[in-house]
Amino acid sequence: MSLAYLFLAGTIALEVVGAIASRYSDGFTRPAPTAVTVVTIVGAYYLFALALEEGLGLGVAYAVWAAVGIVAVTLxxxxxxxxxxxxxxxxxxxxxxxxxxxxxxxx
Structure with a gap:
């Protein structure tokens, strides 16, 4: 697996954690889940930028991120x-x- 796909996997993992944490943030009124949400989403976009820098195409990388994230969060x-x-x-x-x-x- 290339480094780009490892970055993309990290992107997806962080985004899933952020999505779940946002459920517990109570509209961003609870500090701990809010902090987890913000940190993981910013981290996800950072890793996504690194995946793109490693050569993944924007459209396909974003589609993979979205689809895998949707499946993971749904499950x-x-x-x-x-x-x-x-x-x-x-x-x-x-x-x-x-x-x-x-x-x-x-x-």
Whole structure:
């Protein structure tokens, strides 16, 4: 795996942590989850910039980030946080992943 993809994996991991922390920030009124959200999102964009500097194309890298982040946050939400998800929403997640695969395989 190239360094660019390691940076992208770090981007995704930080963004997922930030998204989950934002749920607990209570509208950015709770200091600790708010700080975690801000630090991880800024860190995610920093690593994303490094991934782009290493040669990943902006469109494909952003699509991969978004799709993997959507799947990860959805799974965490459903299985760990007891969020509900409908069949239509599952189909939307599947179509998002399919679109990213098309971008990746089309190049």
């Amino acid at each position: 965490i939400g459903v299985y760990a946080l007891r969020d509900r998800i409908t069949r239509v929403q599952v189909a939307g997640v599947v179509m998002t992943v399919a679109g990213v695969l098309a971008l990746e395989l089309g190049g």
